[in-house]
Amino acid sequence: MLDVTDLSVSYGAIRAVRSISFTLGKGELVSLLGANGAGKSSTIKCIAGALKASGGTITLEGKDITAASPEQVVRAGLATVPETRDVFPDLTVAENLMLGAYIHRRDQAGNRDNLEKLNTLFPRLAERSKQAAGTLSGGEQQMLVIARALMARPRVLLLDEPSLGLAPAIVERIFEMIETLKKSGLTILLVEQNVNQALAVADRAFVMRLGAIVASGTAEEIRSTSDLSAHYLGG
Numbered sequence: 001m002l003d004v005t006d007l008s009v010s011y012g013a014i015r016a017v018r019s020i021s022f023t024l025g026k027g028e029l030v031s032l033l034g035a036n037g038a039g040k041s042s043t044i045k046c047i048a049g050a051l052k053a054s055g056g057t058i059t060l061e062g063k064d065i066t067a068a069s070p071e072q073v074v075r076a077g078l079a080t081v082p083e084t085r086d087v088f089p090d091l092t093v094a095e096n097l098m099l100g101a102y103i104h105r106r107d108q109a110g111n112r113d114n115l116e117k118l119n120t121l122f123p124r125l126a127e128r129s130k131q132a133a134g135t136l137s138g139g140e141q142q143m144l145v146i147a148r149a150l151m152a153r154p155r156v157l158l159l160d161e162p163s164l165g166l167a168p169a170i171v172e173r174i175f176e177m178i179e180t181l182k183k184s185g186l187t188i189l190l191v192e193q194n195v196n197q198a199l200a201v202a203d204r205a206f207v208m209r210l211g212a213i214v215a216s217g218t219a220e221e222i223r224s225t226s227d228l229s230a231h232y233l234g235g
């Protein structure tokens, strides 16, 4: 589904991502692990079209999206949930969700169907559809930004640190929901600091350090063979 080859991202003289390569197969859930500053968010932002690559290529289902704008990337079938968890605070939950369907705005019937499916997946959001998004709890806002990304009907979803700053019980729910999305056939790249939980749901994982991939394999291989604390905590 997604092929990233020799991707590099720089901020002026800072080389945040150094020629990394990885693939996501159809229906796979791959976790991207690494300490603060390892280059995970820069990788995600670049794939999403929000940052320009300084080298390498990104292809989605065989289509080159390396230089695509964020909207073109979404239209190509890839949606992103950034770690900033931004909702439109004064708009209702329902209005926030409809903004996620921007690229399908002429397909109202399709959007209603999709909304119904999402209401089943996120009953708490359905109960709060008329509530201002800014008044939701942190966990509910996380659910909302994920649901909003799904309104674009992506085939690939990038999730940047969905568990960040949330209480353990809520994190548990978020991970259950990620597993449900995987079962529905969605291809997912999950950036996480929460190593154990990320490996528990992943088919494969890779670890970044100082902009490079330093370990990769099945979740089981990463758990058992890598010196995770050295790679992960070493920054």
Ligand SMILES: Nc1ncnc2c1ncn2[C@@H]1O[C@H](COP(=O)(O)OP(=O)(O)OP(=O)(O)O)[C@@H](O)[C@H]1O
Binding pocket: 011, 014, 015, 016, 034, 035, 036, 037, 038, 039, 040, 041, 042, 043
């Ligand atoms: N806008 C920016 N300008 C300059 N340097 C940046 C910018 N954004 C990130 N960096 C640098 O790029 C490197 C990679 O940062 P990035 O946010 O991609 O890491 P990360 O693995 O996602 O970390 P975190 O888990 O803290 O979000 C860091 O050294 C960071 O300081």
